[in-house]
Amino acid sequence: MGHGPPRAPPLFLTVELDKTPPTDIGQTAAFARRPASVLAEALLMALSIGIVGLPNVGKSTLFNSLSSAKAEAANYPFCTIEPNVGVVVVPDDRLEKIDSVIHADRILPTTINFVDIAGLVRGASKGEGLGNQFLSHIREADAIVQVGRCFEDSNVIHVENRVDPVADVATVTMELCLKDLETVQKRLDRARKMAKSNDPKEKLAGEICEMLSKHLDDGKPARTAQLPDSVDAVAIVREMHLLTAKPAFYIANIDEGTIANLDGNKHFQALKQLAESEGSFVVPVCAALESQIAELDPKDRPEFLESAGLKEPGLHGVIRAGYKLLGLQTFFTAGKQEVRAWTTKIGAKAPQAAGVIHTDFEKGFIKAEVMWWEDLVTLGSEAKCREAGKLAIEGKEYVMRDGDVVHFRFNV
Numbered sequence: 001m002g003h004g005p006p007r008a009p010p011l012f013l014t015v016e017l018d019k020t021p022p023t024d025i026g027q028t029a030a031f032a033r034r035p036a037s038v039l040a041e042a043l044l045m046a047l048s049i050g051i052v053g054l055p056n057v058g059k060s061t062l063f064n065s066l067s068s069a070k071a072e073a074a075n076y077p078f079c080t081i082e083p084n085v086g087v088v089v090v091p092d093d094r095l096e097k098i099d100s101v102i103h104a105d106r107i108l109p110t111t112i113n114f115v116d117i118a119g120l121v122r123g124a125s126k127g128e129g130l131g132n133q134f135l136s137h138i139r140e141a142d143a144i145v146q147v148g149r150c151f152e153d154s155n156v157i158h159v160e161n162r163v164d165p166v167a168d169v170a171t172v173t174m175e176l177c178l179k180d181l182e183t184v185q186k187r188l189d190r191a192r193k194m195a196k197s198n199d200p201k202e203k204l205a206g207e208i209c210e211m212l213s214k215h216l217d218d219g220k221p222a223r224t225a226q227l228p229d230s231v232d233a234v235a236i237v238r239e240m241h242l243l244t245a246k247p248a249f250y251i252a253n254i255d256e257g258t259i260a261n262l263d264g265n266k267h268f269q270a271l272k273q274l275a276e277s278e279g280s281f282v283v284p285v286c287a288a289l290e291s292q293i294a295e296l297d298p299k300d301r302p303e304f305l306e307s308a309g310l311k312e313p314g315l316h317g318v319i320r321a322g323y324k325l326l327g328l329q330t331f332f333t334a335g336k337q338e339v340r341a342w343t344t345k346i347g348a349k350a351p352q353a354a355g356v357i358h359t360d361f362e363k364g365f366i367k368a369e370v371m372w373w374e375d376l377v378t379l380g381s382e383a384k385c386r387e388a389g390k391l392a393i394e395g396k397e398y399v400m401r402d403g404d405v406v407h408f409r410f411n412v
């Protein structure tokens, strides 16, 4: 195996992607044969999580901390794509460990997008506040995280004059439910009109819409509705693109005083109970602390975290939660130029993973050479893995694992 065909060229596209400012895209050789929108395409392909919640709960503070953890993100020159869309680095300890045996020129983590969605207030579904502008942002997001204010601070006005995250969450969820109700009602009208045609799918659509109407009317998100478990039913619901059908979790924005002692924060406990009743979960953070952590030099962070009683920045938990909720996993490429993490959906096969790096890798996929990241770190090199029989040659049907280190062979 050591005398196989020459190594595939380095990952030129991705290297260029990070180094080339957007205006120069069409001019570099690597991009010459690709559409100028390749950067836009790459960024759009990234899955995104929308941050929602009432005003003054700490959304923007969290968003800014997420997208301005500058040191890690230095390799991403356009960390904020639009003022409210941020590219966020997915923290992963394995990168450093892999690099401890590779000594690459640089390490590149994988990313996920967060979107700061303002404008949700009571009455928003009827155009209050910023009107319906927020809706398109929520529709575009792949998942939703709702921030609940659990901190008391008389200097920060609460729009409804009380600190009650469960009530806040209910208000926001209700606005989204009301918007979904309109969608469901339209679909129901159509199903009823079509009833005469005896189309079984329309009959099913009618039943589903009736169930959903009742559920949404109670202020319950569509994702928690018990619906028929069939391919048609799933398609009917999916086609409606309901806001409350998106996967969701919660952030509890806690004050500095109780972040290290959550049992003592009744607001957090209440929010946790609500999340769990929906089969979801809540991640505790202190937005005020997170914004200080994001400003710090990475080498000063451990001491700061320790003094705050934290093991890691709370935002790491938020990022991991979002990643998991979206059903994502990580694989690595490791070479002299870079050690890099990439994202695929759980269950992706080797050619799809190759396509995350470059569409040519997918089209011309031949095989994947796969090592387990820990084997690489323990044995010290790809050659050693090969000798030890720890480097597998996999084909098109190989299902990627979280933690694979891969070298793709392809033909263009």
Ligand SMILES: Nc1nc2c(ncn2[C@@H]2O[C@H](COP(=O)(O)OP(=O)(O)O)[C@@H](O)[C@H]2O)c(=O)[nH]1
Residues within 6 Å of the ligand: 053, 054, 055, 056, 057, 058, 059, 060, 061, 062, 151, 152, 153, 156, 253, 254, 255, 256, 286, 287, 288, 289
């Ligand atoms: N005391 C305290 N204030 C916070 C915290 N998080 C946010 N704030 C403050 O609350 C105000 C509103 O925060 P912002 O992030 O703009 O809220 P948004 O309207 O949800 O985007 C700002 O003055 C923040 O500094 C926190 O954890 N503790």
Ligand SMILES: [Mg+2]
Residues within 6 Å of the ligand: 059, 060, 061, 118
């Ligand atoms: Mg804001």
